[in-house]
Amino acid sequence: MTDILRMSTLYAPTLKEDPADADIASHRLLLRAGMIRKTASGVYTFLPLGYRVLSKIESIVREEMNAVGGQEIMMPALQPAELWHESGRWDDYGPELMRLNDRHDHGFCLGPTHEELITALIRNELRSYKQLPCTLYQIQVKFRDEIRPRFGLLRSREFIMKDAYSFNATQESLQQTYDDMSRAYGIICDRCGLAYYPVEADSGQIGGKVTTEFMALAETGEAELVHCACGYAANTEAGECLPAPTVHEAAAMEKLHTPGVRTIEELAGFLGIPTSSTVKALAGKNAEGKLVAVFVPGDHELNEIKIDREVPGFELLTDDEMQAFGLHKGSMGPVGLPEGAFVLADRSLREVPQWVVGANEDDYHYVGARLGSDFTVDAWADLCVVAPGDACPDCGKALEGARGIEVSQVFQLGDKYSRAMGATFADEEGNEVPFIMGCYGVGVTRTLAAVVEQHNDEHGIMWPFSVAPAHVCVIPLTVGDDTVQPEAERVARELANLGFEVAIDDRDERAGVKFADADLIGWPLQLVVGKRGLANGTVEVKLRRTGQKKEIALDALTDLFSFAHRHKGNVSPAGIGRFSSLFE
Ligand code: ATP
Numbered sequence: 001m002t003d004i005l006r007m008s009t010l011y012a013p014t015l016k017e018d019p020a021d022a023d024i025a026s027h028r029l030l031l032r033a034g035m036i037r038k039t040a041s042g043v044y045t046f047l048p049l050g051y052r053v054l055s056k057i058e059s060i061v062r063e064e065m066n067a068v069g070g071q072e073i074m075m076p077a078l079q080p081a082e083l084w085h086e087s088g089r090w091d092d093y094g095p096e097l098m099r100l101n102d103r104h105d106h107g108f109c110l111g112p113t114h115e116e117l118i119t120a121l122i123r124n125e126l127r128s129y130k131q132l133p134c135t136l137y138q139i140q141v142k143f144r145d146e147i148r149p150r151f152g153l154l155r156s157r158e159f160i161m162k163d164a165y166s167f168n169a170t171q172e173s174l175q176q177t178y179d180d181m182s183r184a185y186g187i188i189c190d191r192c193g194l195a196y197y198p199v200e201a202d203s204g205q206i207g208g209k210v211t212t213e214f215m216a217l218a219e220t221g222e223a224e225l226v227h228c229a230c231g232y233a234a235n236t237e238a239g240e241c242l243p244a245p246t247v248h249e250a251a252a253m254e255k256l257h258t259p260g261v262r263t264i265e266e267l268a269g270f271l272g273i274p275t276s277s278t279v280k281a282l283a284g285k286n287a288e289g290k291l292v293a294v295f296v297p298g299d300h301e302l303n304e305i306k307i308d309r310e311v312p313g314f315e316l317l318t319d320d321e322m323q324a325f326g327l328h329k330g331s332m333g334p335v336g337l338p339e340g341a342f343v344l345a346d347r348s349l350r351e352v353p354q355w356v357v358g359a360n361e362d363d364y365h366y367v368g369a370r371l372g373s374d375f376t377v378d379a380w381a382d383l384c385v386v387a388p389g390d391a392c393p394d395c396g397k398a399l400e401g402a403r404g405i406e407v408s409q410v411f412q413l414g415d416k417y418s419r420a421m422g423a424t425f426a427d428e429e430g431n432e433v434p435f436i437m438g439c440y441g442v443g444v445t446r447t448l449a450a451v452v453e454q455h456n457d458e459h460g461i462m463w464p465f466s467v468a469p470a471h472v473c474v475i476p477l478t479v480g481d482d483t484v485q486p487e488a489e490r491v492a493r494e495l496a497n498l499g500f501e502v503a504i505d506d507r508d509e510r511a512g513v514k515f516a517d518a519d520l521i522g523w524p525l526q527l528v529v530g531k532r533g534l535a536n537g538t539v540e541v542k543l544r545r546t547g548q549k550k551e552i553a554l555d556a557l558t559d560l561f562s563f564a565h566r567h568k569g570n571v572s573p574a575g576i577g578r579f580s581s582l583f584e
């Protein structure tokens with residue numbers, strides 16, 4: 001039997017006005033509904049209602065991790081610097097790592113993630129292939145000194161993450177764990193009521209399709225995605241890009257006077273051709289400071305991650321540096337580049353035999369510049385940011401765009417950490433080999449905020465049944481009289497006895513205040529008990545998600561709720577199953 005939440009004593013200070021610095025729904029509503037409070041920039045306290053939701057999400061995550069064989073542990077947040085020196089990340093991680101010294105001047109950090117700690121944990125005790133695979137996880141606080149903490153729980157400096165790490169003997173075994181984890185991550189999103197896409201993501205230096213991000217769809221999301229009806233989806237940071245440049249034909253290369261033309265739009269406008277028929281030039285340098293001239297179709301942008309993969313350390317030139325190389329901003333091109341320049345172009349331009357491009361002279365451009373005879377290209381690569389409308393790499397149809405919140409990510413690490421930190425096991429032949437590792441993170445507090453982003457309206461939050469702070473709020477319209485309040489208490493107790501989580505708004509407040517707070521907090525169901533209804537033997541049930549209301553006979557209530565309770569397993573987290581049928 002669960003205890004009834006009493007609004008008269010519950011610590012849930014609601015706010016009538018929107019907090020000044022909260023610009024997106026989840027941040028605003030979680031503050032207003034009395035679920036979280038800001039302690040410092042990017043640091044939050046969970047109040048009872050927020051903490052109940054957090055605990056429910058944690059339980060869902062825990063159940064799904066256990067279901068795929070994860071074993072829960074708890075590592076310290078405080079991590080010795082030595083371990084980070086071993087992996088090389090003490091230097092690589094940069095200012096996001098919260099560093100501190102103890103009184104003996106020993107270096108520590110507050111963990112932003114736990115690869116080092118867990119690799120050190122198992123390296124002397126997980127010894128044989130017979131003990132593998134082994135997956136350990138924790139649900140714990142993480143610290144990242146984000147350059148711009150914002151959007152409340154979505155990008156904070158202290159947050160809760162579920163992080164799991166798998167130790168596998170072979171790549172096949174890692175793939176198996178990775179697939180199991182990916183499935184579990186989808187189920188976690190489903191159970192939390194999140195609409196999401198698993199997307200191809202940037203795998204950094206490791207390469208290959210070894211990481212997937214789970215993106216909760218939201219207009220306010222920081223990530224841009226493309227997706228296709230065939231099931232393909234990618235983060236635009238990572239997605240393969242297949243531009244379709246068009247050819248503007250000219251009999252021969254011709255130098256045109258293009259006064260004042262600097263941008264692609266100006267050039268296309270001047271010539272009366274689509275931007276896809278022009279070629280965009282970017283001047284950069286590699287890590288050694290050597291000039292790199294990059295060309296992409298005029299209607300596409302250069303992808304910073306892809307160019308860095310092709311040219312490690314790539315940086316765009318400043319205006320001064322361009323001048324020093326004798327280059328002209330706004331009219332750069334592949335014909336007559338300075339000696340020694342490395343010329344890199346998007347692979348789609350290989351199919352464009354003649355280019356419309358800058359002439360390396362202010363106010364002049366070429367049309368019909370012939371690839372192969374007028375200029376050459378040293379290397380071709382996938383260089384552009386994929387955009388809506390581009391061809392799907394899997395099926396060729398036009399991709400659609402969306403925005404998302406990265407709620408979780410799975411990653412095949414390989415032996416990066418085990419090798420650096422000397423974590424090996426004896427394989428079947430008795431050879432000592434480094435573990436093959438995977439890591440898998442769910443942003444628990446970010447998931448909570450993403451749920452609110454997807455489930456709210458102008459009145460407040462609309463919690464999915466599965467993670468709501470309680471399932472139903474009983475609202476006596478008057479308090480202190482001898483019929484309404486006792487009846488409301490009786491109904492609340494009855495529902496609690498049936499296994500529902502119940503709140504009762506037993507505050508001596510006007511009905512309007514109670515209704516507004518109930519909508520703001522977002523209980524999935526409200527049960528309004530008033531004098532007039534009771535005279536007819538009824539109470540009013542309101543479905544928060546649709547606002548629909550219905551009078552229910554008191555003596556049918558138990559039946560209805562016990563039926564719903566029996567079917568709770570089948571209740572969709574976003575809806576409330578059988579309750580909805582009440583209103584059909
Ligand atoms: P981002 O790109 O958004 O900064 P990340 O890719 O660096 O995130 P991971 O290292 O993959 O994050 O961490 C796993 C999960 O932890 C993320 O998918 C996200 O849900 C959560 N997370 C990461 N950073 C934050 C943060 N600053 N605030 C809240 N949750 C976070």
Ligand code: MG
Pocket residue numbers: 213406408409
């Ligand atoms: Mg990530």
